[in-house]
Amino acid sequence: MTERAYRLGTRRSKLAMTQSGHVAEAVQKLTGRPVELVEITTYGDTSREHLAQIGGTGVFVAALREALASGEVDFAVHSLKDLPTAQPAELTLAAVPVREDPRDALVARDGLKFAELPDGARVGTGSPRRMAQLNAYARSHGMSIRTVPIRGNVDTRIGYVHKGELDAVVLAAAGLNRVGRADEVTELLSVDTVLPAPGQGALAVECAAHNASLAAALAELDDPYTRVAVTAERSLLAALEAGCSAPVGALADVLADGQIVKEMRLRGVVGTTDGSSLVQLSTTGPVPETETQAMALGRELAAEMLAKGAAGLMGERAL
Numbered sequence: 001m002t003e004r005a006y007r008l009g010t011r012r013s014k015l016a017m018t019q020s021g022h023v024a025e026a027v028q029k030l031t032g033r034p035v036e037l038v039e040i041t042t043y044g045d046t047s048r049e050h051l052a053q054i055g056g057t058g059v060f061v062a063a064l065r066e067a068l069a070s071g072e073v074d075f076a077v078h079s080l081k082d083l084p085t086a087q088p089a090e091l092t093l094a095a096v097p098v099r100e101d102p103r104d105a106l107v108a109r110d111g112l113k114f115a116e117l118p119d120g121a122r123v124g125t126g127s128p129r130r131m132a133q134l135n136a137y138a139r140s141h142g143m144s145i146r147t148v149p150i151r152g153n154v155d156t157r158i159g160y161v162h163k164g165e166l167d168a169v170v171l172a173a174a175g176l177n178r179v180g181r182a183d184e185v186t187e188l189l190s191v192d193t194v195l196p197a198p199g200q201g202a203l204a205v206e207c208a209a210h211n212a213s214l215a216a217a218l219a220e221l222d223d224p225y226t227r228v229a230v231t232a233e234r235s236l237l238a239a240l241e242a243g244c245s246a247p248v249g250a251l252a253d254v255l256a257d258g259q260i261v262k263e264m265r266l267r268g269v270v271g272t273t274d275g276s277s278l279v280q281l282s283t284t285g286p287v288p289e290t291e292t293q294a295m296a297l298g299r300e301l302a303a304e305m306l307a308k309g310a311a312g313l314m315g316e317r318a319l
Helices: 014-031 056-060 062-069 128-140 154-162 173-178 212-221 224-239 291-307
Strands: 006-010 035-039 075-079 091-095 104-108 121-124 145-148 168-172 203-208 248-257 260-271 278-286
Touching (some): 006 014, 014 035, 014 154, 014 203, 062 203, 091 212, 104 173, 121 154, 128 248, 128 278, 168 173, 224 260, 224 291, 248 291, 260 291
Parallel strands (some): 006 035, 006 075, 121 168
Antiparallel strands (some): 091 203
């Protein structure tokens, strides 16, 4: 008797389907069992409101988690940056595979880089985090830009530039790479200019906590370095009590000497969306060996940022 196919819950967007397809292939190889994609529409996909107004990250995740809890699907693939920081007890984060490029990418008209944008350039992004840092960079370099809130999938966003409605848009490089649109990028933004969202570029593979055999199989896809990095970033986010609508950026990266990994550096930023005020700090320490250590790293940096006035910059937690 052939075993039934695993059902993998995914959002319907082209990017989500592509990401889930990669994970499905890997799980099929690992387990020898077929994997079928089950498309699930989330509130975040159907609502036309700006993300910050409808409650941020969780809007893309709730429907998938409900399908997991009810047994409609066996496991689900999320963009990790969409996951709320609190993990429900009935679900387990079985794997965080190797991370794609965490950086943000500029897609601008006429092949322009960010520093080459004309005065008054209209730059589209749905993210207060990106707005805060792009505006701060522009201010400090004597540029004047206008950040314009946008929604929509990759094609829609890039379309604003092609149609001449915007001078540029900023998107996650990982998403563009995954859907084969990396050639549209006119500049990969240095993390010194724009720190990505916590968890950006990483995927989260989640299943029911009681399904130990599936969790063990999925755990084969886990990358320990990616997991401690994103755990530190998300711990910083949680300690700043920031929802997705708060302009928080964070990146943990491993510092290596040749092939030998020496330390982990965690950087965090929070700012007002107009870029007039930013708190940006970093800390470096031994690479965490456990999730508890990674969370402690995030909390320590958050405490330093709060001491420097970060809390006052997060009043924009709309709603």
